[in-house]
Amino acid sequence: MLATVGGVNVTLGILLLLIAAHTRRQYSGVGTQSFIACMVGLGVWTAAGGVNDIISVYELGAPNGDGMSPAVESTPSIIAFGLQGPRIADWVLQTVVPVLYALFILAYTTRTDRRERLLLFVLVPFGLLYTGGSMSATLVSLVLDNLPGGLSEALLPFLQFAISISFFVTGSIVLLSLGQLWRTLHRYQHVSTRLTLGLAVIVPPVWFAERFFIALAETPLARAAIPVPFVILSTCAAWLAVTRFGLFEEIPAALAVARQDIVAEMPDAAITVTDGHAILDWNAAAADLFEREFNTVVGQDLATILPDTFDIKRLLAGGQTTCRLPGSDRVLEASSSRITDSDDRTLGHTLIFRDITDSRQNARRAEVLSRVLRHNIRNRADVATAHLRQFTDSPTPDTADKIATTVEEELSALRDLGRTAREIESVLQADKRTGNRSVEELIRHAIEEVQHAEVVNDGHEYAGGVSSVPVVIDTPPAETRANGEILIPVIRELVSNAVEHGGSAPEPHVSVRVKETSDTEGVDRWWIDVADSGAGISNHEVEVFEDAEEQPLQHGKGLGLWLVWWGVDRLGGEVSFDIDRGTTVTVELPGSLLSYE
Template identity: 30%
Template sequence: MFPSWTVIGLLLTDVFLLTLAGIAWRFRTKPGAKLFGLLQILSAVWVGVTVLGLSQSPGSTRLRLWGVGTGLSLLVVVFWFGFILDYTGRNQWLSSWSFGLASLPLVSGAALYFVAPAASPIVDQVTQTTTPTGTVVEATIGPIGLVLAAYVYLVFLVGLGLVAKTVIEGSNLFVGQALAFGLGSMVTTVASFLVILEIPSAGYPLTQVGLGVQAVLWGYAVFGQQFLRVVPAVATIGERAVFDDLDNGVLVVEDDTTITRANPQARAYLGDDDLVGQSADLLLERMGVSALADLPTRFQHRGRTYQATASPITNWRGESVGHALAIQDVTPLVRRQQRLQVLNRILRHNVRNNMTVSLGIAERCQHHDDTDVASMGETLAERSRDMTTICEKAVEIDRTLNDPGPTQRVDLDTLVEDVVSPLAEQHSEATVRTAIEPETVETNAQVLSLVLREAVENALEHAGTAPEVTVAASRADGELDLIVRDDGPGIPRSEVEPIIAGEETALDHASSLGLWLVSWGTQSLGSEVDIDATRTGSEVTVSIPTGENRQETPDSGAITSNQSDVGT
């Protein structure tokens, strides 16, 4: 006898399900792939048992196969939910007691169907009927069966909700996959509901037929949407790993100040493993503030200093739902700042004052009758002046860059003239020209003046006995280029390269510190410096973002160099 079209469709469904299982095995290292493959195999077994049952005559064997098939359908739901958890990056739930508890009703129901398919708590009445499709079993659901059916639909709703949540919070990359999984699952869910309503007829295996449609849609996810190659679980697991492995402590605080999540570093910093569930008010009190709005702040705990900041967390509608509280151990930074403050005071007062005394003694030695003493006095005076200049530059760096002040509108030509004119007077042997068109720019005038003065001073120092220096300006792509040109051999490479690399180096004279000042100043302005030097001259270009294009850049390589064997 030729099998019915339903049986043929079910056999094709089995082939497709096993094909998907084989593909899943190839990608078994991907999150969700193993459970996806096991789900397809279990579904294929369920469909195979259904086909075998349809071929049987009415009797105990047919009833037993129906019980096995129905039990397998409940286990399919368990594996489906496990796959959804793994697929969405919630694989930690699979090994928790909560997943076992959620699966217990379905596993227990499956066991009952396996052992006693016609037991009265599950079904009230069972009838076997021979139809053109085969021998079907009509069952009137009992009390436990109704509870199981309702629970199955609840599990499907939760699973589909997790998929939707993952896509909404993630990337559009997974929308196609999510739609395929969602529609496929809905097909089998609706089909199972129609079976309860005895549509199209009592006992017809519509749910198993729906598995065929589901397999096609899931095949589209595999072949058309890169499922098993790219899954949202990787992003979810990565975000969780980043959160847990951050060097800073992070807490998630609800709007009602309840702490709902804390990473290991936060628990270590605060010495409390039970932060989750506590009120953040107690924590804020320890920090010395009364509300999250009072942050950022620094506080002491167990002899260390911490910086606490808060950032709002909003939902997809832009509404506040809580805050992320970040805690950073700034003890090394605070101690370093204290050391620098002490050293700065020493440099500002003690060293500079002592150099003034040394310079006075050296100048007296220069007028000594003994030529050797006079020569040593001249050398000492020169070194004392260099050291005094370094001290003055260090003080100026500290004063200007630590408190640069706000940006403002400045007349560029006036700023350049105010910087260049005193330098030209100090170097009467030099020819200093400016080529600046009158224009107004928004920048930090104090820092820009400092950077420009150092660039011009370096040009005057390295450009020979009668240097020619030109200061020009040009605009391009929202940036202002200030260009300092000279006709000398250029700044020695030995002074430029350490600053390009961002490495500390010995300061043999004030120009080295001046280059550091240029580097730090341009970073503060959000700009870059390019040094282009050949044997016929050098060119220092300071590219300054203006207005809305300005932002401070912490990059240590603010200076770049194009040198051709100069200054060696």
């Protein structure tokens, strides 16, 4: 009867080897090599156990299935050890096969690198020390008995300790492999449940039967028979997985690699939802965009993170839509794609959210620049052309001088317009922050670039020329991290505008004052007020500017105020106007850009 059980095990081992051969002929790609290695290992393990059972029947092994028979013990040690080959193979493969199984599971369900594979193989020597049951007796009889008594007694506790450790290691490998399978089934719903269950019973039941159930058997026949049904289950599961369940057609590793290499690293926010709109996964960009950690939203309805006005049905139907984030000026463009199975059933959706705030702003700025430039160039060119035509009427010398002056002014204005356009481009491309720089030094630098402006200290009487406008600076001894390539043009344009509008007052003056509010953590906000005593900026200019988006019939006089608006916006600030008594333009900036010396 024991020989029959051994023959069944040998047959099952051959079938497993045939499955490995079939896989090698028919398939290639992710996981195939490790699956073949696992099948070969499992087949040899099963066949070795069957051969060992047959040997014990013919009394080449001990009558009780442990150790060696007297006939074998009387032979030389080398020959005796050779006759134990099937038993040794059984012992070695009890550790190697779980490692091969773990390698296959890792390769099949996720990406593995050399470090992970090396770690598993480093565990093999520890597992090989796990002998258990009859192999312990074999080691003692073949190794320890041939050593000096003291050395044998010293090695025995070490071997027992190593057996316990390696048993734990091998068992952990099996359990971790099952855990990875469960994680894959839970994470990727398109993966077949029957395929996952089939993979779960290829190695673990056989290993547990060999390690636990055999210990309950009292006879060699029982010990040989216990693993048989588990090996049959393993063989059937392996065959069905390869030929019926699409083992190498539904490869979860493809999704894992796609997530790691595409979704996880893409700059756009990506969210995966079920067909019922429950959030399954999202990448780092989505966490940053919606300012929510993944573990706080997984399983929640998609609507919980989107504004109420967002058309989710239209998006999931394949349409493209836009929305504005609640409490923010950021505009998102969203698109979706279906996740389907082999029968084209919808399992979920992948949503891509792209922040188009910058692109929209750039498009709007380009439109404004184009409109203002066309308007001003056309008007000034028309004025210059009209004056030049007056030369055909034989003008008087005085009239000719006026015509020449007007034409020169118009051409100069066009040059200034081009300079401002180029400066706007530089401002929009400049970094927001640089090294610390004195706020007063930066303001003085800006004022020096303004014609007819002269800096005076607050509280001192102005004694400058009649053609100059005094500019009072009042600023604390602070430094700013705001980029001077942005802030200097902004202040210069505001001071220039103040000098232009305030210069006609009986006692013209302009002031530039810096103030801030602080809390326990430092500066909260800070302001730069540029005020003049003139008639003020026209309401038309302020309306155009505060609207921040020119309409076709609205045109400012130039690009200076647009440079101010876009420059301050680039620094994360805001601009406001007070035109009741003169004009006061307030630039509000983040406190993080200001620090004290």
